[in-house]
Amino acid sequence: MTKYEWIAGEIQKRIQNGIYPPNSLLPSQQELAEEFDVSRLTVKKAIDGLVISGLLSSQRGVGTRVLHPTIPTAPATAHNGLSALLPEKDIKSHIIQFDVTFPNEALQQKLQISGTQPIYDIHRLRIVDGKPFVLERTYMPVDLVPSLTKNILEGSIYQYLQEELKIRFAGAYRTIRADRSNKFDWKYLNCETMDPVLEVLQSVYLNDGRIIEYSTSRNRYDQNSYSVLDVIDAQN
Amino acid sequence: MTKYEWIAGEIQKRIQNGIYPPNSLLPSQQELAEEFDVSRLTVKKAIDGLVISGLLSSQRGVGTRVLHPTIPTAPATAHNGLSALLPEKDIKSHIIQFDVTFPNEALQQKLQISGTQPIYDIHRLRIVDGKPFVLERTYMPVDLVPSLTKNILEGSIYQYLQEELKIRFAGAYRTIRADRSNKFDWKYLNCETMDPVLEVLQSVYLNDGRIIEYSTSRNRYDQNSYSVLDVIDAQN
């Protein structure tokens, strides 16, 4: 644990315990630096992290203010897979399709590979606490994810990628849209003909820029939404 | 313009000009610091910004790599209002409703105010290039936005807030969901009975933690989507 991580945790604790109440000003960076016996830059790095999380807001010439707890803190994101997102829940996967094929033009572009590079084409229904939750269609280049098995698909692909293959993600790009439901949604998500679905299109890329996944996730509109915290750094 | 902003711009230019091609390693931070005659920390700050924008990816022990241009750079966000988001377009607003009332319980909670504090209740159809684009319902505490007029509503509220009232936002929290269309959507967005809508629920808050806006935006599903770039800092 780095110093700034420890300090960020300490400040967070004090906010929770009411030592730094909502809407109050934190001690100045200089004062905190003296208290924690670190340089001011280290305090600033800790504060910057909490600003990004939506807990604090800094303004030059004024200070750093504790935001109201009403503002939700940074929402959980989806790049670690459903299993990491809902750790408490019982998550199962029903495999609808598990194929290896060559990518069509659209997928070649999405995955940034040639037409001769084989890909996995995986269609899964994720089931949370016994209820159909999300219908996922996932495409992955075979060479980046060797020896994928049905057994892995029934659990968490991401756990396998991270813990077994030691793969590290650099980022994900998502587009969220609404769509009419289709016959697959009706069948697997148990939704009504009139029901819309919330669809998340996701590209996951690695440190070296290669794209390891392109996927579309179709969610029941009444059970799922997507949240984003957007911190504005208009600077000072 | 700060030094690190200038350097970030310079690196970005070199990527665009192919001097730093996709998938290649940048010169080391030390080398860049010498070239630009700044400290390494300043170079790092420039690089960090480009990592957040999705252009670069750094890894300790390895270096900083240029990502494929396929990966979309940081998507435009919505906190500056539609007018800033679509600067090229001709944006008009049709005012459906413009009232002052007291907030109900749900809105008291969303805006974090008491029931005796008056709010604006604004219902607008935003029209882009002559086509219905999004149906916005906006709630704002009156004391934060004094003297709002129909004239302002017909243009951009955000421009008024930022340029006239000099108000600065600290952040926004959004939830994106799909919904069935209702009679307002049919009437104003011109959509079919079967069509879903993409709804964005947004809270905008200020530096001092006060919430200046809670709004719901309903978009035609076939004309709008919401994009997010999520950079993962698994550190090292």
Added chain:
DNA sequence: TAGTGGTCTAGACCACTAC
């Protein structure tokens, strides 16, 4: 083993705010 990026220090200067 050499080179990388992440963290950290102890200073400094300055734009900005509130008074």
Added chain:
DNA sequence: TAGTGGTCTAGACCACTAC
């Protein structure tokens, strides 16, 4: 005018990677 946070320096140490 005093105090704040943002930027910047010239160093240092170290975890990590590739060889």
